[in-house]
Amino acid sequence: MLIRKLKAFDRLEIGDVTIEVKRVTGDNLRLAIEAPDELVIRHIQAAGAPNSATGSPAAPGASA
Numbered sequence: 001m002l003i004r005k006l007k008a009f010d011r012l013e014i015g016d017v018t019i020e021v022k023r024v025t026g027d028n029l030r031l032a033i034e035a036p037d038e039l040v041i042r043h044i045q046a047a048g049a050p051n052s053a054t055g056s057p058a059a060p061g062a063s064a
Helices: 037-047
Strands: 012-015 017-025 029-034
Touching: none
Parallel strands: none
Antiparallel strands: 012 017, 017 029
């Protein structure tokens, strides 16, 4: 299993996105993900994730 091979402070960089393993506890991972704001906002909108302020789904093309 991939989770069993990861250790704390392992780091993966893909383009402008950095993923760092902060803690591994059993089968659980705590990750830190760094990405440019415009990439994160675009991904959240595409997924239709709930708006954190209202709990309602984000409207396509809406800005955060």
